[in-house]
Amino acid sequence: MLKLTNTLTGTQEAFTPSDGEHVRMYTCGPTVYDYAHIGNFRTYVFEDVLRRHLLSKGWKLTHVMNITDIDDKIIRRSVELGVDIHTYTAPFTKAFFEDSTTLKIQRPDIITPATDYIPEMVELVEKLLAAGYAYREGDSIYFRISRFPNYGRLSRLDKRELKIGARIDADEYEKEEPRDFVLWKAPKDDQEPRWDAPFGTGRPGWHLECSAMAMKNLGATLDIHCGAVDNIFPHHDNEIAQSEAVTGKPFVRFWVHGEFLLVEGEKMSKSKGNFYTLRDLIERGHDPLAIRLELMRVPYRKQLNFTMEGLRGSQSSLDRVKDFLFRLKSATLEAGSDPGIASGTASARNQFEAALDDDLNTAQGLGAMFELIREANIALSENRLREDNRREIFDFFQTIEQRLAIVPPLESVVQGDQEIDALVARRNEARRNRDFAMSDQIRKELVDRGILIEDTKEGTRWRRK
RNA sequence: GGCGCCGUACCCAAGCGGUAAGGGAGAGGUCUGCAAAACCUUUAUGCAUCGGUUCGAAUCCGAUCGGCGCCUCCA
Numbered sequence: 001m002l003k004l005t006n007t008l009t010g011t012q013e014a015f016t017p018s019d020g021e022h023v024r025m026y027t028c029g030p031t032v033y034d035y036a037h038i039g040n041f042r043t044y045v046f047e048d049v050l051r052r053h054l055l056s057k058g059w060k061l062t063h064v065m066n067i068t069d070i071d072d073k074i075i076r077r078s079v080e081l082g083v084d085i086h087t088y089t090a091p092f093t094k095a096f097f098e099d100s101t102t103l104k105i106q107r108p109d110i111i112t113p114a115t116d117y118i119p120e121m122v123e124l125v126e127k128l129l130a131a132g133y134a135y136r137e138g139d140s141i142y143f144r145i146s147r148f149p150n151y152g153r154l155s156r157l158d159k160r161e162l163k164i165g166a167r168i169d170a171d172e173y174e175k176e177e178p179r180d181f182v183l184w185k186a187p188k189d190d191q192e193p194r195w196d197a198p199f200g201t202g203r204p205g206w207h208l209e210c211s212a213m214a215m216k217n218l219g220a221t222l223d224i225h226c227g228a229v230d231n232i233f234p235h236h237d238n239e240i241a242q243s244e245a246v247t248g249k250p251f252v253r254f255w256v257h258g259e260f261l262l263v264e265g266e267k268m269s270k271s272k273g274n275f276y277t278l279r280d281l282i283e284r285g286h287d288p289l290a291i292r293l294e295l296m297r298v299p300y301r302k303q304l305n306f307t308m309e310g311l312r313g314s315q316s317s318l319d320r321v322k323d324f325l326f327r328l329k330s331a332t333l334e335a336g337s338d339p340g341i342a343s344g345t346a347s348a349r350n351q352f353e354a355a356l357d358d359d360l361n362t363a364q365g366l367g368a369m370f371e372l373i374r375e376a377n378i379a380l381s382e383n384r385l386r387e388d389n390r391r392e393i394f395d396f397f398q399t400i401e402q403r404l405a406i407v408p409p410l411e412s413v414v415q416g417d418q419e420i421d422a423l424v425a426r427r428n429e430a431r432r433n434r435d436f437a438m439s440d441q442i443r444k445e446l447v448d449r450g451i452l453i454e455d456t457k458e459g460t461r462w463r464r465k
Numbered sequence: 466g467g468c469g470c471c472g473u474a475c476c477c478a479a480g481c482g483g484u485a486a487g488g489g490a491g492a493g494g495u496c497u498g499c500a501a502a503a504c505c506u507u508u509a510u511g512c513a514u515c516g517g518u519u520c521g522a523a524u525c526c527g528a529u530c531g532g533c534g535c536c537u538c539c540a
Contacts, residue, residue, distance in 0.1 A: 010469090028540075036540085043540040072538075155536080159468060206538085228540035229469085235539090259470070260534060267534075297477070297488085303470070303533060310477060313489040320488080323502060351486095355479090364479050367487035374487090377503055381496095436498055443500080454501050461502095 002057065002357050004050075004224075005301055007154055007232060007255040012359055015254060017223050022060040024218040025051070026252075027108065028210065028227035028235075031068040032092035033077060035277040036099055038295070038306060039268050042261040043228045045292060046300035046360070048105040050226065050256070052403050053356050064217045065108040067093055069115050070193065071206055079191045086115070099278045102288045103295075104405040112213040114204065120212040121204045122197045124246060125183050129199060133245040135176065139186030139200050142175050148241045154255060155233035181238050183208050207238035211251070214239075220247040224254045232257055258300045264307055281311075290315040293406045296362045317370075322408040324373045325397065328390055329410060330461050331380060337388035341379050345392045348372035349399070356403060369400055420451055424460055427453070 003012045017023040027047045030036050036044075054061050069089040078088035097107070114121075125141055128134035133147050145151045152158060175182075182205040187194050194201045214222055220243070227236060236255065243251040260267065263274040281291055294314040298304040348368045355364035376393055379385040401407040423442055430438035443453050450465045 030540080031538090040540045046540095156468065157536090230535065230539055233468095233536070258540070260540075262533070265533080299479090301470085302478095305477085305533095307476085310489085313477065316490085317488050320502095327502070361479075363477095363488090364486080367479060370487050374504090381504060431498075434498075440499075452501065454503095455497070455499095456502080457496095 002053065003359050004254055004256050005359055006253075007236075007257050008252075013254070015224075017059055018221065018253060022062070023054050023223050024221075025054070025061065025063045025224040025226070026210070026214040026218060026222050027063065027065045027225075028231055029065040029067050029108075029111075030092075030096050031071055031073070032089040032096060033071070033073040034092060035279055036096055037268060037275060037277045038281065038291070039261040039263075041099070041103060041105075041278055041291075042295045042304060042306075043226075043258040044100065044105050045103060045295040046258045047226050048103075049296060049300075049356075049360055049362060049404060050224075051106060051108075052405070053360065056403060062110065062218060063108040064110045064112060064214060066210055066213050067096075067111060067113040068206065068209065069093065069113045070203060075192055085193055095279075102278065102282065103292050104288075110217050112209075112217065114209040114213070117209065117213050117216065118195045118204065120216045121208045122195070124208065124212050124242065126198060127246045128183065128242065131245065133242075134183055136199065137175055140182055140202065141184035141199055142180045143183055143238070143241060143245075144176065145180050145241065146177060148245055150244075151241050152233070152237050154237045154240060157233070157237065181205065181207060181234065183242070207235055207242065210235075211239050211243040214251075215243060215247070220249045220251070222252045224256055225252040226256045226258070229257045229259055259303045261295070261304045261306050263305075265305055276306075286311060287315055287318065289406055289408060290318050293318055296404065296406070297366070299359070299361050299363055301359065318406070318408060320370075321373065321406075322410075324377060325408070325410055326461075326463055327380060328376065328385075328393060330458075331385070331390070332458055333385060333387045333390055335388075336386040338379065338384050338386050341376065341385055341389040342392060344375045345372060345389065345396055348375075349396050352396075352400065352403075362404065365404070369397075372396070420446070420449075420462060424453070424462055428460055431455075 002015045004015045005011070006013050027044075030040060051061065051063055067089075070085060074085050074089060078085045081088060093113070100107070125134060128143065129136075129141065132144070134141050134143055136142075184197065184199065184202045185205055186200060186202045192203065194203055214225070225236070225239075232255075240251050262268070263276065266272060266274060268275050278288075278291070282288065290311060291314075294306065294311050295304070297310075297314060348371060351368035351371075352365045355361040355368060358364070372393070376385060376389075379389070397407050423446055427439050427442040427446075430436070430442065446453060446462065451462050452465055454461050454463075
């Protein structure tokens with residue numbers, strides 16, 4: 001049974017889709033004004049693991065993710081460059097999906113760019129105006145928080161006191177109350193993009209898009225809505241207010257928020273010089289799979305301190321998995337099954353499932369995998385492992401791959417290559433003649449070509465790095 | 466100041482009342498012509514500190530110290 005921590009209640013709750021079979025999930029996507037950074041991807045990787053786990057339960061899943069392709073930053077930069085916003089955002093949207101693919105993040109079922117949903121947003125604002133939840137001030141439209149008594153439930157706003165001297169009002173528009181938030185912004189100048197609406201020309205405020213696009217595609221009540229913790233307030237509280245004011249129904253059953261990624265113990269920021277995009281890391285030669293593993297090593301509810309040392313550690317862990325799978329694949333085994341290994345494999349599988357069910361405890365799931373690797377390695381050295389055991393272990397790793405997508409591919413590693421085979425044969429010839437100088441020289445040649453050699457009792461095997 | 470998360474070995478980390486998973490790094494060893502890989506041993510009578518509850522606590526309660534985040538666009 002899957003348990004998830006629900007921000008709404010602050011506790012772990014058993015999750016099932018409201019109708020028992022179809023999960024309706026919305027995840028906050030990127031604002032495409034620049035390349036996404038690894039902090040962003042920590043969240044997307046967690047959501048990907050959730051997505052994969054939900055699918056494994058046999059539920060039907062409709063997963064919607066937005067692309068915020070209109071906001072202040074986008075407008076400012078596109079104006080600076082003298083291009084329209086779509087011309088500006090298109091390459092970053094494309095880059096985002098390329099990066100996601102690099103990290104083996106599955107594509108959501110429905111992608112909703114904000115600018116494709118203007119009519120839905122306009123409709124929402126009209127309803128809010130009609131019901132008295134929204135008002136016009138100047139040429140902009142605001143949400144009237146005083147009309148929505150439950151406001152701030154998600155962030156437990158009622159328990160908070162405002163910091164003395166804290167800036168309450170983030171923008172310069174007039175409002176009835178400082179805490180009211182903007183639904184529809186009147187253009188400030190000629191350059192700003194705008195859309196016509198019955199209540200005036202303008203553009204949508206940020207919070208509006210998620211409500212409109214989520215409800216349009218998933219209905220009034222979502223099963224799951226994800227994002228990172230920084231979205232809890234005000235973004236998600238505002239979404240709740242807008243949506244529930246219109247529908248009168250609970251907007252979301254499970255709010256699931258990913259904690260922040262820190263870099264070297266501090267929040268990532270460009271000024272601190274600890275800011276990495278995925279592309280930065282790839283350029284430095286890091287393996288995307290190691291990055292993915294590093295991003296899920298710590299369960300989503302806990303802050304993850306990203307360090308280069310940690311990333312190297314993940315790479316080493318990954319190499320261990322790769323070495324093991326390679327060893328298992330190339331071993332010569334007898335038919336049959338060793339009962340000890342069989343039960344070890346079954347128990348690793350159970351532990352893995354239980355770990356993911358337990359609020360996506362990836363650290364524990366990974367632990368179960370490594371325990372099995374050690375057990376199987378010992379069995380391999382003691383010649384106890386049998387053909388059926390191997391099949392079951394490979395089956396398990398297939399499951400791990402479906403769920404976590406961190407299993408290194410073997411195909412590219414062990415594929416036949418006549419030229420390499422010939423070099424290996426020549427080296428073994430030299431070894432037989434005890435011409436170790438020659439043997440080592442050939443090995444060096446192979447290493448230079450990215451080939452690792454392992455001499456075992458069953459002969460020499462090689463693989464690509 | 467308020468709200469929230471957290472403090473487990475050199476580093477990362479699981480642990481959810483029954484006696485400290487796992488990964489990385491280091492050291493020593495087995496195997497090997499040498500490597501590589503693998504395996505073995507080794508690194509927490511102790512889980513920030515101090516009290517309390519309990520037959521029993523890293524796990525529950527209280528206090529203290531420390532770190533991080535949010536309260537403002539932000540994954």
